[in-house]
Amino acid sequence: MHVNVWHEVVESNMGKAGLLLIGLMVVLAVFAPVLSPYSPRENTSTPAFSRPSADHWLGTNDARQDIWTQLLYGARTSLTVGFGVALLTALISILVGGTAAIFGGLYDRFWMRVVDATMAVPDVIVIILVAAYLRPNVLLMILLLSALSWPGGARVIRAQTLTLKERMHVSAARTFGAGWSHLLVRHIIPDLGPILVAIMIQDARRAVFMEAGLSFLGISDPSVMSWGKMMQYARVFTYLEVWKWWLLPTGLALSLTLMGLSFTGYSLESALDPRLREADHHHDGGI
């Protein structure tokens, strides 16, 4: 890993755009209460389906609620789920993939079969089923999505660890009697950095998308604002003009978030994979 991956991401246009979009969404989500005087569920005194105005930047919905406010609070849910799943999946991936590569043998084979099995599970159906028995909320959604999306990452981490553990410095540490946790934390994880982030971004993107999709289907905590739910509501009134400031901005916000994550992920990937790199520009950074 002689390439300064982070530097390259920030340098590339794709990476800049991606980070900017993610940053924008984070700002909207964090400062939601400052950016709007309403609460997302408040039935204001403005008539339903009002056009955008100074009081209501994106007008009001069918229940006289402020759409702009809902958009802001929806960003909170999307990003919480996205980051939550990313962190948790990364953790599980390292634990499973990393230890499988270090220990090898039966332990490795067992976990890889678990990975195969989990990958074959149709996640939306499992989540619908679980939601039927447990009360869906943001935390449960993060746990469920993580439980279903760690295998891809675990596989990549395992492969990467397998090559890493044959490196000189790792072998050296092992000959000095280092335990698996020490190897993992001190020698493997630091070198996994960029790949880990790439996996996390991919998982976050998937989680944001899934959360929107599931709440669109009505599987979410009803008291939590969500873009999927907003679209579900807006969809019913597409024959009115209101879709222009209800459905469109919501879809746009979701798309921008997904694009932000995709762009960042893509530029990270091209920095990591020499085959994806632009020929001349990065000559000096070659491996």
Next chain:
Amino acid sequence: MLKPLIFGLALTLLALMASGPVGGAANHEVAEYTIADATGDWGFPSPYAHYSRGPGYVRMSFIFDTLVWKDDEGYLPALAEDWEFVKDENAYSFDLRKGVTWHDGEEFTADDVVFTVGYIQDHPYQWVDSSIVDRAEADGDHSVKLYLSEPYAPFMDLVACTLPILPEHVWDGVSDPASFRDDEALIGTGPFRLLDYNKARGTYLYEAYEGYYLGAPKVGRIIFDKMSDQTAPAGLRQGSVDAASVPPEAVLQLEGSGLEVIEGAHDWNAKLMINHQKEPFSDPEFRRALAIAIDRETLVDVAQRGQAVVGSPGLVPPDSDWYNSDVEEYDYNPDVARSMIEDLGYEGEEVEILVAERGTVGWPGSRVAELVEEQLEDAGLDVTLRSLDGATLDSRVMAWEFDLALLGHGGLGADPDYLRRMALDDTLNSARYYENGDLVDLLEEQLREIDEEDRADMIFESQELYAEDLPALTLYYPNWYWAHNGEVDLYYTKGGIAIGVPIPLNKIAFL
């Protein structure tokens, strides 16, 4: 070489133009009439193959006739010209119309009616309780008597106006009527014949049957096309659709573009299901406190944007002939509700409300649930909402695995026997409530009460008892609208089509 080819092509084109795009439709006032439907497929339109919902029956009713039919004013002679209840024999006698032919040219006789009644004994027809009619006897070719097994008040609506008469010469020997899909399976006496049914695309194409005994149809072809409720308004404005059910918010816009809008009766209700099998909901006083805690008017104003009528605790809608205005109303009062709940010792009780989104007009989804949640919290309960998919919610309600749940159903424009079915039947939308013996008896008895006035008294009293015990709480009745271009004068049938289908597509309107 080229000239004769062009000449030939021109000739063919001319011939095509002369014959017109719709064969034989020239003599119809309206050549083609397109009706939009959000679901599309409602099954093969034979009596045994259509789906067991209103739109499926309506599609079948264009082809098959009943003894008696209904229009916007009341009963209308159809296959039977006249009828009479013979009290001593507990039977209805019908004088049948002469000169009626089936679509294949065979003559319709009393034997077909006798056959149909016999046929539903062996092959139960989904929309008629076949145990009601004991037997049918023909008296000559044009007179028939139906003997009932016991007195049955809603006979006219639920049997005479609902049971499609089958041609004996076709159905005799058909052992599996549901899978009988030959061309013959659609031979009826009705004003239309089916030309095409596409299950995958959800489309139906009907053609007028000129020999219809109530007069030739004025519409040459009827087309049912699949189109969502959201796109239908645009289709109506562009003229690609002639009639469609439309959401309330589209009404003003459509009236502005010169379309006719008709408002239906309030025969669908959004209902709060209460699990009266478990504490504290098993206590009628607690249920009454819930009713007082829920501001049904706000639900209408906010969640339905005023496009609904506030629910009556007696289930029967205020615009029904059977509505009892004396039922307890349980006016909204959070303070009274809170002190009632405190007195019962259920303060801070955890209550979960189940809700599902269906995306249909008037359905009580999260909007309603959120308001109910706030109102019940105000009354001192600890409320959580739980959003589920529709099928899961249904199964949990059926299994009594819930506290409160939001559901809804129609049929409130039909014969008031729905009060019994919605209180006692073991079905999803029924309250399944047997705690009040008086209510159970009353509801069972009204079914056998032939005297209209006595029956009305019983229906009125059962509404009061129902409202007093509140096994479930009706929240509101949404407004329903259909819009059409006026080519056909659509109307809502009095009491609904057949057993009470609230769709303004009465075949008589197309004559």
